[in-house]
Amino acid sequence: MQKRTEPSEALLRKYPEQVVLVTTRAADAKPNVMAVGWVAIASSDPPMFVLGIDDGAYTYELIAKTREFVVAFPSERMAEQTLFAGTHTGRDRDKFAETGLRTEQAVTVRSPLVADAVANFECVLVEITKPGDCPLLVGKVVAAHVNEDTALRRLYTTAPGHKLGRVCPLGDQKPVALISQWRNRWSLGRRPFRSPVGTIENSPAIHGRETVHGTPDCYCVPGHVGRLTSLSENPGC
Numbered sequence: 001m002q003k004r005t006e007p008s009e010a011l012l013r014k015y016p017e018q019v020v021l022v023t024t025r026a027a028d029a030k031p032n033v034m035a036v037g038w039v040a041i042a043s044s045d046p047p048m049f050v051l052g053i054d055d056g057a058y059t060y061e062l063i064a065k066t067r068e069f070v071v072a073f074p075s076e077r078m079a080e081q082t083l084f085a086g087t088h089t090g091r092d093r094d095k096f097a098e099t100g101l102r103t104e105q106a107v108t109v110r111s112p113l114v115a116d117a118v119a120n121f122e123c124v125l126v127e128i129t130k131p132g133d134c135p136l137l138v139g140k141v142v143a144a145h146v147n148e149d150t151a152l153r154r155l156y157t158t159a160p161g162h163k164l165g166r167v168c169p170l171g172d173q174k175p176v177a178l179i180s181q182w183r184n185r186w187s188l189g190r191r192p193f194r195s196p197v198g199t200i201e202n203s204p205a206i207h208g209r210e211t212v213h214g215t216p217d218c219y220c221v222p223g224h225v226g227r228l229t230s231l232s233e234n235p236g237c
């Protein structure tokens with residue numbers, strides 16, 4: 001049964017939200033990278049992305065000028081860099097240098113690939129439109145790349161406040177080890193959650209895991225159960 005509410009409240013149920021890194025490079029400047037959550041496939045043939053990018057962002061200025069960019073899918077290991085890229089502007093920071101994000105040369109655009117990303121898409125700008133308060137930038141994919149490490153998983157925004165983490169498939173044992181590595185850095189936790197495929201306690205990915213610290217939080221999407229790892233709150237949001 002549905003209860004009518006404000007769109008802003010209903011939108012709090014949208015998580016996990018995918019997050020991408022968008023790289024740019026002006027002809028005479030160092031490359032830049034920003035985090036973008038408002039991203040979707042806009043066409044499959046030809047392949048296109050649509051990105052909602054605030055026109056105050058340095059990235060917007062660079063894309064409008066150069067008419068090209070790269071969309072990279074950050075891996076779940078790149079939460080810290082992604083948060084940094086999403087909370088500092090390239091107008092006064094060298095975000096690649098400060099985060100240590102490694103780059104590779106793209107084949108058709110000047111914007112760099114993110115070397116350790118799950119996948120990279122070189123794009124040329126097709127159009128900018130502004131149906132609401134946020135400009136939408138449509139980019140046609142002109143080249144695509146995937147990481148040779150097929151075990152790498154994507155990073156997601158898992159809750160409001162720019163909390164970033166993984167969503168892991170049921171039955172996959174690997175997240176336990178990864179979460180252990182992260183335990184001392186970020187608050188982790190869970191609460192009982194019934195998924196279409198079983199309770200979180202039944203998930204082999206979660207079963208028998210370590211002591212929980214911090215705010216309980218747990219995640220489920222159809223057919224998938226995952227646990228959230230939270231970065232520190234982003235004071236800028």
Ligand SMILES: Cc1cc2nc3c(=O)[nH]c(=O)nc-3n(C[C@H](O)[C@H](O)[C@H](O)COP(=O)(O)O)c2cc1C
Nearest residue numbers: 034035036037038053054057058059086088089090
């Ligand atoms: C997880 C995350 C998602 C974000 N999503 C968007 C987005 O969809 N659109 C946007 O304009 N800014 C978004 N931001 C904020 C920008 O990344 C931020 O304003 C950034 O500093 C812009 O960098 P730049 O000035 O170097 O382009 C997001 C930030 C984070 C941390």
